[in-house]
Amino acid sequence: MILIVTTASGGTLPKSARELVSVARELASGAQVAAAVVGPEAAAAEMANYVPQVYALTSDALQPLRAEALTAAVQQVAAAAGANTVIMAANRLGQSVAPRVAVRLNAALLEDVIQVSGTAGAYEAVRYSYLSRVTETVRTVGGDATVITVKPNVFAVAEPQPGGAVTAHAPQLDASASRVSVGQRSAASGGRVKLEEASVVVAGGRGLGSADAFTALVEPMADVLNAGVASTRAVVDAGWRPYAEQVGQTGKSVAPELYIALGISGAVQHLSGMNRSKVIVAVNKDADAPIFRIVDYGIVGDVAQVAPALTAALKEAKGS
Amino acid sequence: MKLITVLKQVPDAEARIRAGAAGVDLDGVTFVIDGMDEYGVEEAIRLREAGNEVEIVALALGPARYEEAIRTALALGADRAVHIETDVDLDPISQARVLAQVVQQEGADMVLVGGKQADWDSAALGPALAEVLGWPHSDWTTKLELAAGSVTVEHDTDDGHESLSMPLPAVITTQQGLNEPRYPTLPNIMKAKRKELAKRALDEFGAGAGLTQITSQQIQTRERLGKVIEGDAASAAAELVRLLQSEAKVL
Numbered sequence: 001m002i003l004i005v006t007t008a009s010g011g012t013l014p015k016s017a018r019e020l021v022s023v024a025r026e027l028a029s030g031a032q033v034a035a036a037v038v039g040p041e042a043a044a045a046e047m048a049n050y051v052p053q054v055y056a057l058t059s060d061a062l063q064p065l066r067a068e069a070l071t072a073a074v075q076q077v078a079a080a081a082g083a084n085t086v087i088m089a090a091n092r093l094g095q096s097v098a099p100r101v102a103v104r105l106n107a108a109l110l111e112d113v114i115q116v117s118g119t120a121g122a123y124e125a126v127r128y129s130y131l132s133r134v135t136e137t138v139r140t141v142g143g144d145a146t147v148i149t150v151k152p153n154v155f156a157v158a159e160p161q162p163g164g165a166v167t168a169h170a171p172q173l174d175a176s177a178s179r180v181s182v183g184q185r186s187a188a189s190g191g192r193v194k195l196e197e198a199s200v201v202v203a204g205g206r207g208l209g210s211a212d213a214f215t216a217l218v219e220p221m222a223d224v225l226n227a228g229v230a231s232t233r234a235v236v237d238a239g240w241r242p243y244a245e246q247v248g249q250t251g252k253s254v255a256p257e258l259y260i261a262l263g264i265s266g267a268v269q270h271l272s273g274m275n276r277s278k279v280i281v282a283v284n285k286d287a288d289a290p291i292f293r294i295v296d297y298g299i300v301g302d303v304a305q306v307a308p309a310l311t312a313a314l315k316e317a318k319g320s
Numbered sequence: 321m322k323l324i325t326v327l328k329q330v331p332d333a334e335a336r337i338r339a340g341a342a343g344v345d346l347d348g349v350t351f352v353i354d355g356m357d358e359y360g361v362e363e364a365i366r367l368r369e370a371g372n373e374v375e376i377v378a379l380a381l382g383p384a385r386y387e388e389a390i391r392t393a394l395a396l397g398a399d400r401a402v403h404i405e406t407d408v409d410l411d412p413i414s415q416a417r418v419l420a421q422v423v424q425q426e427g428a429d430m431v432l433v434g435g436k437q438a439d440w441d442s443a444a445l446g447p448a449l450a451e452v453l454g455w456p457h458s459d460w461t462t463k464l465e466l467a468a469g470s471v472t473v474e475h476d477t478d479d480g481h482e483s484l485s486m487p488l489p490a491v492i493t494t495q496q497g498l499n500e501p502r503y504p505t506l507p508n509i510m511k512a513k514r515k516e517l518a519k520r521a522l523d524e525f526g527a528g529a530g531l532t533q534i535t536s537q538q539i540q541t542r543e544r545l546g547k548v549i550e551g552d553a554a555s556a557a558a559e560l561v562r563l564l565q566s567e568a569k570v571l
Contacts, residue, residue: 009479067447067457067459068456068457071451091478092459092460092476092477092478093477093478095443095444095447095459096443096446096447096457096459097447098444098447099412099413099416099443099444099445099446099447099448099451100447100448100450100451102413102444102448103413103416103417103448103451103452104451107413107531108411108413108531108532109411109412109413109444109448109531109532110532111441111442111443111444112441124535127441128441128540129344129439129440129441129537130331130337130344130438130439130441131333131438131441132441132540133337133539133540134337134339134344134537134538134539134540135537135538135539135540136343136534136536136537136538137534137535137536137537138532138533138534138535139532139533139535140531140532141529141530141531141532141533142528142529142530142531142532143531176454176456179456179486179487180456180457180458180484180485180486181484181485181486182482182483182484183472183482183483183484183485184482184483185477185479185480185481185482185483186480186481186482200570233496233497236497237496237497242480243476243480243481244478244479244480246476249436249438249496250356250435250436250460250476250495250496250497251476257570258564258568258570258571268333268334269333269496272441275540275542276540276542278570279564279568279570280544281560281564287548292546292548293546294544295544295545295546295547296544296545296546296547296568297545297547297549297560297563297564297568298546298547298548298549299548299549299556299557299560300548301553301556302553305553306553306556306557308553309553309554309556309557309558310557310560310561312557313554313557313558313560313561314561314571316561317561317565317571318571
């Protein structure tokens with residue numbers, strides 16, 4: 001049995017949940033697929049349109065969601081479902097919970113995979129390493145089970161197969177599940193296409209000069225292209241932009257059709273989060289900036305001049 | 321209180337990576353202490369400089385070459401170090417089971433470890449270590465404040481960031497933004513040579529053969545066009561849009 005674990009913090013299933021369904025169906029070959037959905041009952045019902053067995057984890061004890069509580073809940077659902085494989089999205093939550101679950105289940109862990117095949121006990125996965133510069137194949141050689149985290153936006157989203165059953169599951173949590181107390185939270189600003197789901201990304205770096213310049217140069221271009229907005233770590237650290245926009249080793253990893261880098265020099269940590277993009281464009285005044293080594297198209301020039309000209313040209317092209 | 325900083329030695333981020341038939345070829349590569357782990361070493365030193373009475377122990381599991389990174393941590397301010405020396409490429413889950421034994425033997429109050437390894441691109445060691453120890457954990461930590469018996473942190477989440485507080489002992493995974501690591505000074509590099517560096521063998525910890533194995537590695541190269549578009553802003557922009565439409569076909 002393959003168990004998908006997903007959260008539905010916004011009330012509906014994230015896109016990654018349907019990507020996980022694709023992975024599970026590919027691996028299932030005879031084995032069944034189940035899903036644990038943390039969030040409102042409606043999200044579990046939505047998941048029942050994709051997998052035959054859904055465990056609804058609606059308990060208030062899981063909100064706000066903490067790694068330890070989710071780990072305990074996943075362990076219990078995995079036991080109830082008789083799962084030997086647990087798969088989760090390789091987002092920040094998944095990256096923190098999956099290793100814990102792997103320890104609990106004495107399982108092998110395959111992290112951030114872009115391909116996976118085989119059967120329980122002998123999976124083979126492809127993933128990136130060395131700051132995304134190397135593609136490696138890893139196989140499981142031990143453990144009682146396997147925990148897999150799946151890189152978002154790599155697998156196709158699954159088509160519905162309605163008719164799944166929903167079972168409520170109330171996790172048994174001990175005191176350790178609530179010893180971390182959650183204080184203030186800040187969420188990302190909404191209104192724009194999600195960075196992880198965008199087919200075009202416009203990104204800005206320190207070379208833009210200021211938070212105001214970032215807003216004035218990046219956002220209009222993103223509007224024209226219906227693009228996601230991304231930032232470098234330096235920009236986030238400077239307080240210009242929110243954390244949720246950060247792309248790189250410590251932020252999100254994206255691979256859109258088109259990535260436009262404005263005023264980004266191209267530190268290897270940033271490149272590791274976007275070097276899989278299909279087409280990369282950069283505008284930077286420094287012709288020797290490392291970003292130009294990985295571009296398809298580069299313009300060496302003052303971003304304050306080039307970006308508005310590019311936005312205007314894109315607008316005209318889109319309008320025609 | 322006792323702080324343990326776990327560290328790896330990895331290829332310098334700017335170093336060129338090569339791959340041969342046997343996978344990534346690290347011959348002749350410059351190695352450094354993993355930048356993500358360095359934030360943990362720096363944070364431990366800052367906790368001492370803030371007036372807390374702390375002992376800082378650097379802990380590493382890896383081949384003999386790791387000694388250089390361990391000496392760097394000692395030069396930065398760690399008091400002593402433990403090196404589990406092995407050439408076995410143990411997966412992070414199995415490593416956590418080994419490292420946790422040292423943490424327990426030391427009776428540490430906090431473990432600081434990098435959030436994502438620059439060689440294996442793995443974010444598993446910190447959370448796995450917390451789970452083996454049965455401790456709470458803060459991932460992607462950008463701010464840390466110590467109180468009596470507890471720690472308050474700020475950390476990144478998928479949607480933004482939040483503050484957490486948790487009782488000690490705890491595992492903290494560190495990342496860029498937490499602090500600005502210092503460089504070791506020459507006198508401290510000299511002094512570090514006399515600090516205690518205890519060697520342990522992997523056999524002592526009952527580690528198995530591991531749970532996963534890397535079977536092949538290839539350099540990922542995507543052919544890039546590398547075209548530089550000349551001209552003033554307006555004409556370069558127009559030419560770029562034309563190329564994106566007709567050549568790259570992404571508009």
